[in-house]
Amino acid sequence: MVSGRDPTRRLRVLALDHTAEAGGAELALLRLCDAVSADVDVRVLLFADGPLVPALAARRVPVRVAPLDPALARASREEIGSAGRGHLRRARAALRFQHVLYREIRAADPDVVHTNSLKADLLALLPAVLARRPLVWHVHDRVAADYLPRSLVLLLRALSWLPAALVTNSAATAATLPRPSTVARPGLDARQVRVSPRPRPDGAPVVGLVGRISPTKGQRELVRAAPRILRRHPGATFRVVGAATFGEDDYEAAVRAEAVSLGVSSQVRWVGAVPDPTVELDRLTVLVHASPVPEPFGQVVVEAMARGVPVVATDAGGVPEIVGRGRAATGVLVPPGDVEALADAVLDVVDRPDEAEERAARAWADVRERFSVRVTADAVTGVWRRVGRRARRRRP
Numbered sequence: 001m002v003s004g005r006d007p008t009r010r011l012r013v014l015a016l017d018h019t020a021e022a023g024g025a026e027l028a029l030l031r032l033c034d035a036v037s038a039d040v041d042v043r044v045l046l047f048a049d050g051p052l053v054p055a056l057a058a059r060r061v062p063v064r065v066a067p068l069d070p071a072l073a074r075a076s077r078e079e080i081g082s083a084g085r086g087h088l089r090r091a092r093a094a095l096r097f098q099h100v101l102y103r104e105i106r107a108a109d110p111d112v113v114h115t116n117s118l119k120a121d122l123l124a125l126l127p128a129v130l131a132r133r134p135l136v137w138h139v140h141d142r143v144a145a146d147y148l149p150r151s152l153v154l155l156l157r158a159l160s161w162l163p164a165a166l167v168t169n170s171a172a173t174a175a176t177l178p179r180p181s182t183v184a185r186p187g188l189d190a191r192q193v194r195v196s197p198r199p200r201p202d203g204a205p206v207v208g209l210v211g212r213i214s215p216t217k218g219q220r221e222l223v224r225a226a227p228r229i230l231r232r233h234p235g236a237t238f239r240v241v242g243a244a245t246f247g248e249d250d251y252e253a254a255v256r257a258e259a260v261s262l263g264v265s266s267q268v269r270w271v272g273a274v275p276d277p278t279v280e281l282d283r284l285t286v287l288v289h290a291s292p293v294p295e296p297f298g299q300v301v302v303e304a305m306a307r308g309v310p311v312v313a314t315d316a317g318g319v320p321e322i323v324g325r326g327r328a329a330t331g332v333l334v335p336p337g338d339v340e341a342l343a344d345a346v347l348d349v350v351d352r353p354d355e356a357e358e359r360a361a362r363a364w365a366d367v368r369e370r371f372s373v374r375v376t377a378d379a380v381t382g383v384w385r386r387v388g389r390r391a392r393r394r395r396p
Contacts, residue, residue: 012040014110014133014383016101018068018119021245023212024299025140028169028376029116029188033061035189035377040384044220045104047097047120048073050057055357069093072119076247078149080119101127111388112136114380118156125162134164134391136383138184142296142317143176147216164387167380170318173296184380186299187319187373188306197308197364198282200357204235205350208284209302210277213244213252218290218314220255223341225290226264228343233350236267241280243273281307286349286356289313292337293373298322302371305363310356312345322371323363330363372392 015259033042047068056063072093113128114136115121121137128135166181168174176180211217244252271391287304294317301322304311311331313319323331334341349356
């Protein structure tokens with residue numbers, strides 16, 4: 001048992017994530033840890049080894065790895081929310097790991113436990129209760145049947161009443177949960193924002209899509225839009241930046257095959273994952289966000305705007321919160337899954353460069369004002385302080 005604690009010590013937070021891969025939520029956590037004020041002590045516990053471990057260590061963030069059973073680590077979202085094949089093995093693995101988490105939480109002695117992924121949300125519930133530490137869920141996924149399996153949606157919505165507080169990455173995500181949350185949109189650090197919008201690139205149009213290769217990210221939609229764009233601009237190229245990191249190799253193969261069948265494969269560059277997307281963003285004529293389903297936020301849209309790159313994005317999920325609508329919009333919005341509208345919007349950017357550049361300049365200024373990681377850190381640490389104070393008053 002912890003016998004007592006120094007009331008003058010820094011607020012201690014133990015952040016949990018099931019993966020150490022460099023996904024959007026994990027990179028947001030990395031920036032958050034870098035941006036919190038000096039009176040907050042954030043420590044990170046990951047359920048796997050990977051690139052996030054040295055990245056955190058380089059920023060002097062204490063990090064530990066507690067390996068999750070492969071049966072649970074590899075379980076898809078469909079499997080997590082179902083009672084199908086392998087359910088009993090996953091349940092046993094979850095119980096064993098929850099005992100590990102309980103010990104880790106007790107040893108870390110945090111004021112707040114903060115979970116950063118859906119698996120971490122679910123696995124940390126019981127250990128945090130047993131360790132008598134308040135739990136904050138940071139929800140980066142829309143908890144809706146068009147984004148997650150229905151069984152998992154029902155489970156998450158029911159359990160979302162148990163944490164001490166919820167943080168969400170957009171109003172769109174918040175709207176999918178049954179209780180109030182604090183919206184803290186993932187901000188950028190100063191290194192990601194250009195000092196001024198990048199100059200208009202010369203030469204033939206370069207159309208890019210940046211993000212992991214997945215049916216939810218829109219690589220197929222971009223490839224299907226390519227023939228319409230190439231009819232007017234035959235020298236255009238399409239850069240697909242990202243890799244199939246979560247078992248989407250079959251999807252990537254299918255999209256590559258479709259590019260061949262449409263006769264556009266010679267114009268599509270499959271760049272793969274890159275350590276710093278800003279280099280790729282700066283070479284683009286237009287950044288395309290083509291997700292056919294509503295995305296929770298749209299991190300790459302903010303990243304492109306921070307470089308002064310014109311944006312075409314889907315009008316759904318959290319993206320309109322970034323871009324806006326109407327005459328004040330800082331990008332061009334199109335309906336999700338509408339390939340013709342996507343192609344026409346790209347052509348509008350390419351054929352009207354002055355208008356596109358004016359929107360991009362306003363977008364760049366908007367990012368500097370609204371999407372700093374300092375703003376994110378203030379919102380999240382405000383939640384930590386609130387639930388931490390409340391828990392200390394209740395603790396004997």
